[in-house]
Amino acid sequence: MNRKRKKGISVPSGTILLFGAAVGLLLFSAVGSTRAALTYYSETYSAQIDVQSIGVTLLENNQVISYRDYTHADDEWYEASGKLLQLPEEEKWQIGRTYDAELKVRNSGVIDEYVRVKLYKYWVDKEGKRLPYLSPALIDLHLLTDGGWILDENATTAHVREGDGRDGERIVLYYDRVLTAVDENGSYDETSLFADSITIDSSVATKVTEYKSADGSKITTVYDYDGASFVLEAEVDAVQTHNAENAIRSAWGVDVEIGQDGSLRLK
Amino acid sequence: MRQSKGTLLTAAIALAMVTGIGAGSAKAYFTTFATARGGHEITVGPETQITEEFSNWTKHVSLKNTGDVECYVRVRAFAGNAFGLEYTGSEKWYSGGDGYWYYDEIVPAGGETEILDVKIELPQVTDELGNKVPYTEDFNVVVIQECTAVLYREDGTAYADWNGKLESGSDRYEWKEETE
Numbered sequence: 049m050n051r052k053r054k055k056g057i058s059v060p061s062g063t064i065l066l067f068g069a070a071v072g073l074l075l076f077s078a079v080g081s082t083r084a085a086l087t088y089y090s091e092t093y094s095a096q097i098d099v100q101s102i103g104v105t106l107l108e109n110n111q112v113i114s115y116r117d118y119t120h121a122d123d124e125w126y127e128a129s130g131k132l133l134q135l136p137e138e139e140k141w142q143i144g145r146t147y148d149a150e151l152k153v154r155n156s157g158v159i160d161e162y163v164r165v166k167l168y169k170y171w172v173d174k175e176g177k178r179l180p181y182l183s184p185a186l187i188d189l190h191l192l193t194d195g196g197w198i199l200d201e202n203a204t205t206a207h208v209r210e211g212d213g214r215d216g217e218r219i220v221l222y223y224d225r226v227l228t229a230v231d232e233n234g235s236y237d238e239t240s241l242f243a244d245s246i247t248i249d250s251s252v253a254t255k256v257t258e259y260k261s262a263d264g265s266k267i268t269t270v271y272d273y274d275g276a277s278f279v280l281e282a283e284v285d286a287v288q289t290h291n292a293e294n295a296i297r298s299a300w301g302v303d304v305e306i307g308q309d310g311s312l313r314l315k
Numbered sequence: 316m317r318q319s320k321g322t323l324l325t326a327a328i329a330l331a332m333v334t335g336i337g338a339g340s341a342k343a344y345f346t347t348f349a350t351a352r353g354g355h356e357i358t359v360g361p362e363t364q365i366t367e368e369f370s371n372w373t374k375h376v377s378l379k380n381t382g383d384v385e386c387y388v389r390v391r392a393f394a395g396n397a398f399g400l401e402y403t404g405s406e407k408w409y410s411g412g413d414g415y416w417y418y419d420e421i422v423p424a425g426g427e428t429e430i431l432d433v434k435i436e437l438p439q440v441t442d443e444l445g446n447k448v449p450y451t452e453d454f455n456v457v458v459i460q461e462c463t464a465v466l467y468r469e470d471g472t473a474y475a476d477w478n479g480k481l482e483s484g485s486d487r488y489e490w491k492e493e494t495e
Contacts, residue, residue: 060321104347104349106349106350114350144466145469146470253359253476258483274357275358285348288345299346
């Protein structure tokens, strides 16, 4: 019996040591994974592991409006968010008039990237509360999709062309080629324009709601769009070109196909 | 020898577990974004108020823009068939050939037009003595005024759409009871 018990506990010390080391490594590995998972979408975490610098800039009429660039040297994000559709002071927006809104994207980082744009157009009241019963289609943003921009028909809910029955807020566009990093001469790569003008349809001056008094003797006509403000929002997203299909699926949640020449196609 | 095999096996399992667990978590991609927004308030629904002064059988008409938005205006006078109406006054008023007289300038919010004179030509009647005299008994000359929003063509040229029809009662809009 004693011999048997002795045999049971006589595990070699080397094996125990190795097993302990394995458990230790396993725990360490799990902690590392957990950290990675927790900070998977964290910009701070991305910045810390970034040995290069990604950046993107939105331009309107050749003016920088918004940007967000990582600078590795300072380990910081440099960013600014500006206003679209600015008018000279004291000037009011004119119904029916077409205004220039030449929108494009610049790669302001030092690595190549793919970009997409999400646009939202809608109406708000004086407190900024959305007015979903007013038509976004009357905010006529003229899109340009012949210069490399692909309209994501599945994600787009807005009216984008004549005869289009949709009247939602969202437009999603993907640029079908790589936007290269700034070159050694400091020259930035930019997309073609994805929009060039915006017009508030004149019919906003004819849309009314009629209110009838309780006894039916008085009818009051109220202009639906009077005092409402239209809003155009733009969000530009950029992602690395290395392992692009997985990166885009992870970052943007869409499946794309990247060609040998770097061209992007929605699946 | 047996101990050595066990050691190797343990080490191999440990290595596989470590690498296997680590494989799924080592993905992080470089991404960034930039956002911007902008917009403007739209004002429609102009309001105007008419002012009439009367002297020498002439109505002196002017319109004031009492709303918050610029507008175009026009007026028209109505009288009985026997009464003639002659329009004079500021050259900024012109006949549209449709019975309306149009003001050729945009009236800004708070602004006022120049005066349009509407002279009433009284019909001649015969009095008790057989003389031809102007008829000055009770009669009505009514002046109506209308305003419309200033619209713009794509190039920014302003215009008025006097034939535009208000749209109501579509699928989206229903008649509502006034709450007050």
